[in-house]
Amino acid sequence: MGSAAQSIDTIWVLVCTVLVLLMQAGFVCLETGLVRAKNSINVAIKNVLDFCVAGIGFWLVGFGLMFGASYAGLVGSSDFAFEVPAGGTVNTAWIMVFFFFQLAFCSTSTTIVSGAVAERMSFRGYVITAAILSMMIYPVFGHWAWGGIFEGEAAGWLERRGFVDFAGSTVVHSIGGWIALAAILVLGPRIGRFGYGGKRIEPHDMPLATLGMFLLWIGWFGFNGGSTLALNASVPNILVHTMLAAAAGGIAVTSVSWVRKGLPDVQSALNGILAGLVAITANCHIVTTSNAVLIGAGGGLVC
Structure with missing residues (x-):
């Protein structure tokens, strides 16, 4: 019976990992759709390469810094x-499943930066940033918050003090966001875009960006649902809370943009949905359903 339950948990986490990896396609569609057509290929290849860099970097250094x-x-x-025997064993199988799932998280945090620096950052500089983030910054903070999750005993200093981030609002999304903020502070303001007489740069393909948002939304069910590391009774609640928070974020932002501009703004609605997802990710396992809706709406409004 125990072996059957372990097999079910393994399948569940693997399925969720593939859903999280689907988010990479979502990022590509979202970001290439929101930039000008002339820069879409540059943005797309940056998303491809940061995924490759995060994969190798997390295996070489990141996983050890985070969970060693x-x-x-x-x-x-x-x-x-780390190495495992060719073909694997029952004991090493779960280690590889856990590594695969955590690698998907690392790649997501790394890719977040690309949207903030789209059209602004050199290819070489971006690849170096992706390497530093995936091999050092993300794993070190991840150890502080999640270092003992595999062994089931608190190891990181934040973890020992009761810090709770169920699926990565801080560990994944905030870390990616703070690195993005540091990057754009270095790059400086885009002259002529903001302030008096500023002209907004229009996305070249909003349907593609919308598809990207939906791919991210679908992938998020793996993000939050898989963070249980088991297919247990809490999973349905987590998935429903994830769904409702995103919907509430989208409705809240659409309503505000409609009132302010006299019509609903598509780009704001997409961002509101994603903000609702980020907001619920840390706490989706412990809040009530009505609170999940409020949290999602609040995340959208802050965005």
Whole structure:
């Protein structure tokens, strides 16, 4: 019976991992649709390469820093570029499942930066940023918050103090967001876009961006649902809360833009849905259904 349950959990996490990886396609569609046509290929290849860089970098260094034996709750110190026997065993199978799932999270955090620096950052600079984020910054903070999740015992210093981020509102999305903020502060303002007489740069393909949003929304069910690391009774609640928070974020932002501009703004609606998803990701396992709606709407309004 135990073996059957373990097999079901393994299948569930693998399915959720593939859903999270689907978010990479969502990011490509969303970001290429929101930029000017002349820059769409550049943005697309950056999304492809940061995924490759995150994959290899997380295996070489990131996983060990994040989930290796803890050094004073600050950083992991083992399991770098780890190897498993050819063909695997029952004992190593779950390690690989866990690594695969966490790799998908790392790649998501890395890709978040690309949207903020779209059309602004050199290809070389972006690849270097992706490497630093996936191999150092994300894993170190991830160790602080989630370092003991695999062993089932708090290891990171934040984790030991009761810090809770169920599926990555802070660990994944905020880290990506803060790195994006640092990057655009270095790049500086785009002259002529903001302020008096500023002209908004119009997206070249809103239907493609909308498709990207839906791919991200679908992938988010794997993001939050898979964070249980088991197919248990909490999964249906988590999935429903994820769905409702996103919908509430979209409705809230659409309503505000409609009142302010006299018509609903598509780009604002897409961002509102994604903000609702980010807002519910940290707490979807412990809040009530009505609170999930309020949290999603609040995230959208802040956005």
